[in-house]
Amino acid sequence: MNKVDTTPPVQAASSRTRSYAYFGLMVALLLSAWGIMFYKLYVLDYPLAGLIPSVSYRVDLNIDTTGHGDDIKVSTYLPKTDHRQFIFSEENSSGNFNFAINNDTLNRQAIWTADNVQGRQSIRYSYSVESKHVQYSIPDDMPIPKVYSDELVPYLLAEEGIQVDDSLIAQTLAQLFPDTTPTVLEAVTTIHRHLQDNFENRNFSGFTDALTTLKLGEASCNGKSRLFIALARKLNLPARLVGGLILKQGSKRTSHQWVEVYIAGHWVPFDTINDHFADIPSNYLTLYYGDLVLFKHTTNVNFNYSFTMVKRLVPKREALELLDHSSLNVFNLYTIFEQVGISQNLLKIILMIPLGALVVVIFRNVIGMETFGTFLPALIAAAARETGLIWGLIGFVLIILISALVRKMLDWLHLLHSPKMAIMLSTVVIVMMTMTVLGVQFQLFELAHVTLFPIAILAITAERFAIIETEQGTLKAFRITFTTLIVIAACYAVMDSLFLQSMILAFPELLLVVIALNLWLGKWIGMRLSEFIRFRKLIFAKEAQA
Amino acid sequence: MKRLLKRLREIRNNTRRMLTMNQRNLHYIYPYNHRRYFPIADNKLLTKEVLQDAAVAVPDTLLTYDAFYALRTLEEELCAYSDFVIKPARGSGGGGIVVITRKTGDTWYSAGGTAYNVDKIKRHITDIIFGVYSFGLSDVAIIEQRIDQHPFMCELSPLGLADVRLIVHKHEPVLCMCRIPTQASDGKANLHQGALGIGIDIDSGLTSHAIFKDKQVTHHPDTGIELIGNTIPYWDQVIAMSRAAAEHVPLKYLGIDIAIGTETPLLLEINVRPGLQIQNANQIGMRPGLEALRYQTGQTNSQANSWKPDHEA
Structure with missing residues (x-):
């Protein structure tokens, strides 16, 4: 059989014009997209490297207390923005508690107070963090200074738990540095290696002071850090304790402590648990400086807390600032949209929706999966950014099923179409509200974000579900729901890709390429993957068809 | 290796015989069925009215x-x-x-x-x-x-009204099948609802293959009646009726559904988006048949536009 040409000959003339127009449009779209990109990169000097996104964490601190009619006071330290970490989008939701922030030069203390508390009360404080990995190099011939300015003097003194003046500390130093007085580099290297290599790490959350650590030869982060500080201070090196969190996707209670030594005008970090020498990884979040306790609270309130951390990818801030300042900002969408109050985050979602739609098109026309609605999966995936994929899918299924159930009941009442749809819409809103309230009640904050789902489209989907359920059977309705979930997940994966997000934010003209791809898919006559299965007996038939 | 290549070529050739969803839409429905005329098919009253002049029998x-x-x-x-x-x-x-x-x-x-x-x-x-x-x-x-089904069809389809579905392109029937309601389809003659599909040879009206829920069968799943090798009654009239109906509507890629009455076939409805399952029922791809009609002067939309139904205000 020859290559098939199904174009009807009578149509040749008009179809030729049409295909010229088609290819012309395609070429024009691609050329203009590449042209604008080229212009930005080579004429406007867009920093391409800066477009590679960086990691950001959303941290939720959840505190639970139970009151017995008395006043409750809870305090903790909140991270501050500095040269290494950038804290943004802070949110406090603490119900009955009054919230105050106590700022001093080093630390930022959050204080929640409430009077006559009865029963369980929750506090939730969220913030986003973008932090950098920083490495210091210490000059190898620098001697330990004799004197420091006044504000550094406290960092040389003994504290409770940091027994600088104890004879054991002096003895240890004598063993570590038997001959001469060490240089700064020798001092910190020797102390760091000694603590890292000769002291066991213990996973113990209680308080350990410097001497105990020394005597036991083992300790957790706070014990090792105190001993480090005691040794450093004894050598006349100002040192301080740092408390913070190691950022990692998931939920945890453990905080971490490490050490900073003042060297040549910089506070240089050392961690002898995870062996970071003059180096701090990007996932270390500083919460406070000094030998402090992270949480303080009224006793007898059944105090409980946890940190929940979600990893996210965001465009680099520096890159965005650079883009903001680049000349000819007509090409820069963010500034324009920010002027009318549309945040970059929202803009990003809007720009990603056509990409999600492209994914849906591929699933429908190339793979051949049936979905509810042409673009519903893309919109749900966009909305699921706030809930996370799993809770987004759960929320979606719950809303559709409950609303479809209501729709079946309405069917029985025999209502006109438009009022029925309006009732469906109200149902979807009520289901969403209920889910949000229950989500907050049961600490499922991700689920609470379902309120951001596209309400009208969900109502229409529930209607479609009910129709398919009636006309083509329950199995079919659930099968389409299932394939819809798969396509939502695929859209989510694509739309959540940091690389694509940064690309589309920096080069919105890529949407023209998306249009060109859709033009191509719009003329694609290949066999859908599902049709290979549908017609398998004919396609894989041994003998040729009659 | 040679055998594998031969097999792959065979698969490719088989694939090319199939009419797929994307092709049906792009190459047949869009160019041959103008949206303006969809109501003729979608509204059964309008269908009857248009076909009245064609001397095509329809249920009163x-x-x-x-x-x-x-x-x-x-x-x-x-x-x-x-x-x-x-x-x-x-x-x-x-x-x-x-x-x-x-x-x-x-x-x-x-x-x-x-x-x-x-x-x-x-x-x-x-x-x-x-x-x-x-x-x-x-x-x-x-x-x-109510259509009195031909006794032979009653025997073949005791659970409801069976019909013959013909794919008609440029006034020529290309592929046809008989659709028979089953218990699973709840009396409906719709393949995706679980009706039987029986492929029919266009020239002879002889039933050739049958499928039930995507599986090949030879007997009715509910009654056990033999499905293969029967001749559909009034077959020549069925074919003539499908041609006459197609010539009377400005739609050139159609699914025409015809029931077999006791005295004559009766046209039930026409469909502008006929499904592809008919290929499975006949165990044959539709494209060679459609492409044989390439040089047939069937009007396409551009020419058909002069046609105007009376109902268009």
Whole structure:
């Protein structure tokens, strides 16, 4: 059989014009997209490297207390923005508690107070963090200074738990540095290696002071850090304790402590648990400086807390600032949209929706999966950014099923179409509200974000579900729901890709390429993957068809 | 290796014989069926009206109801009839169709044995008018003559009205199958609802293959009747009717559904988006047949535009 040409000959003339127009449009779209990109990169000097996104964490601190009619006071330290970490989008939701922030030069203390508390009360404080990995190099011939300015003097003194003046500390130093007085580099290297290599790490959350650590030869982060500080201070090196969190996707209670030594005008970090020498990884979040306790609270309130951390990818801030300042900002969408109050985050979602739609098109026309609605999966995936994929899918299924159930009941009442749809819409809103309230009640904050789902489209989907359920059977309705979930997940994966997000934010003209791809898919006559299965007996038939 | 290559070539050739969804839409439906004429197919009343001139037999329309107030007279109008079919004019997939077979006293009984009094019939017609079976559009309820199925078809399809589906391109039937309701399809002649599909040889009217729920069968799953090797009655008339109907509508890629009555075939409806499952029923791809008609002077939309239905205001 020859290559098939199904174009009807009578149509040749008009179809030729049409295909010229088609290819012309395609070429024009691609050329203009590449042209604008080229212009930005080579004429406007867009920093391409800066477009590679960086990691950001959303941290939720959840505190639970139970009151017995008395006043409750809870305090903790909140991270501050500095040269290494950038804290943004802070949110406090603490119900009955009054919230105050106590700022001093080093630390930022959050204080929640409430009077006559009865029963369980929750506090939730969220913030986003973008932090950098920083490495210091210490000059190898620098001697330990004799004197420091006044504000550094406290960092040389003994504290409770940091027994600088104890004879054991002096003895240890004598063993570590038997001959001469060490240089700064020798001092910190020797102390760091000694603590890292000769002291066991213990996973113990209680308080350990410097001497105990020394005597036991083992300790957790706070014990090792105190001993480090005691040794450093004894050598006349100002040192301080740092408390913070190691950022990692998931939920945890453990905080971490490490050490900073003042060297040549910089506070240089050392961690002898995870062996970071003059180096701090990007996932270390500083919460406070000094030998402090992270949480303080009224006793007898059944105090409980946890940190929940979600990893996210965001465009680099520096890159965005650079883009903001680049000349000819007509090409820069963010500034324009920010002027009318549309945040970059929202803009990003809007720009990603056509990409999600492209994914849906591929699933429908190339793979051949049936979905509810042409673009519903893309919109749900966009909305699921706030809930996370799993809770987004759960929320979606719950809303559709409950609303479809209501729709079946309405069917029985025999209502006109438009009022029925309006009732469906109200149902979807009520289901969403209920889910949000229950989500907050049961600490499922991700689920609470379902309120951001596209309400009208969900109502229409529930209607479609009910129709398919009636006309083509329950199995079919659930099968389409299932394939819809798969396509939502695929859209989510694509739309959540940091690389694509940064690309589309920096080069919105890529949407023209998306249009060109859709033009191509719009003329694609290949066999859908599902049709290979549908017609398998004919396609894989041994003998040729009659 | 050689065998593998040969096999791959065979698969590729087989693939090229299949009409796929994307091809059907791009190469046949869009160029040959202008959207403007879709109502001729989608609205059964309009279909009948257009085909009246073509001398194509259709079931007689007894009554129509398009508004709630018209139902006041229903009781006196309907009491004369003891068997009839209630249909939504714009329904799809057989939804909303009630077949009344007999009347005892004031009560009618459906094919399935359900009793219908006047109120129940009124309620059903109200549903149709309010668009329950036509995607929310208001609709017209048609009461039409019940088709007496040819005895041979009754034997083949005791659970409901069977029909012959023909794919007609440029006035030529390309592929046809017989659709037979089963228990699984709940009396409906729709393949995706579980009806039997039986491929028919166009020239002879002989049944060749049968599929039931995507599986090849030779006997009716409910009655055990042999399905293969039968000749459909009035076959030449069926083919002639499909040609005549196709010539009378400005749509050049059609699914035409014809029932076999006792005395003559009757055209039930026409479909502008006929499905592809007919290829499985016939165990043959549709494209060679369609492409054989490439040089046939069937009008495409650009020429067909001069055609105007009377109903277009």
